[in-house]
Amino acid sequence: MESRISWRWLFGLLVLPAVLIVFYRRYIPETPRYLLSKGKIDEANRVLSILASGRLKHKNLVVTPYLTKDDQTELKREKVKLGEIFKGKLGRRTVAVGIAEWMTVGAQITLRVLMPTILVEQGYSIAKSLTFAMVMNFGDLGALAASVFGYYVRRRVVLTVGSIFACGAGLAFGLFSNSVVLILVLGAIFQFFVLLLNTTIWQYAPELYPTRVLAFWDLPLHFLELLEF
Structure with a gap:
């Protein structure tokens, strides 16, 4: 029991x-x-x-x-309509940030949820696959790194460089993960940069909207995330 x-x-x-x-x-x-x-x-x-x-x-x-x-x-109180974030300049920002967030969250969910299944398909036992996935989660330090970089580096620089390294780590994991060490190292590196990107986007997105509409900006992003399922 x-x-x-x-x-x-x-x-x-x-x-x-x-x-x-x-x-x-x-x-x-x-x-x-x-x-x-x-x-x-x-x-x-x-x-x-x-x-x-x-x-x-x-x-x-x-x-x-x-x-x-x-x-x-x-300071004037203005009535905000949800449709504003889908029109004009704000609409373009909503689409761009939404797509970026959808991609990073998708990569993060893939690593967390599907990684044990992927490892089992490669011949590892369920116990080892879950253990490997837990070790890879040390890459979550990417969220902490995003907080540090947020003070010293421009958001676009972090997103650009982080995307390049995340793609490189993802490709390397698919091509060269033929040993336990490489699986753990490349998996953790990929997780690190995905969390770096995901956290940076959540820092960056509110800065793209006027103060009066900040309460609405995350609604379309959550909607796009739900579309993944």
Whole structure:
């Protein structure tokens, strides 16, 4: 009985990091634009000062008066329609980012879900195939690398270079993965660059849209992802 439910504990442990958001959100400041629209000028200046300091937690914060009441009067609330992100310049950006996200998510899902099946087809046992797939997941460090590169490198450079290396790693895995070492190394490298691309796109996409429509930009991307299934 214990062996039949042991896998459930694994999924239960994977939920624990999600619980941390309850505590982490206490350190995430509110959007300055939202605070400004509510007339909270002092709080908006405090948030801007926090962001300018580069640290969410700090002592003896010096608040700089970036905003005044005049800025509030210039902020107009505009009604946003979902169709806007499918028209004109925003429409072109939605299609481009959607296709890129669809490709990277597809590659990521392929590696995570189908990799054990691919390895079994190559003659490895189910146990070894799952173990290999787990080791390849060390390539998830690509998400961390995307966060670091986001501070120092332009998004387009990361996406261009990352795409080249991801394609190269994918081809190398298909052509030269004739040993355990190459399977693990090339698989992890491919996973690294796929996660690098995927995370960078999620950083880059919001920057392509005006602030007033940011709440809508991810809807078409999720729709495109669902089309894969």
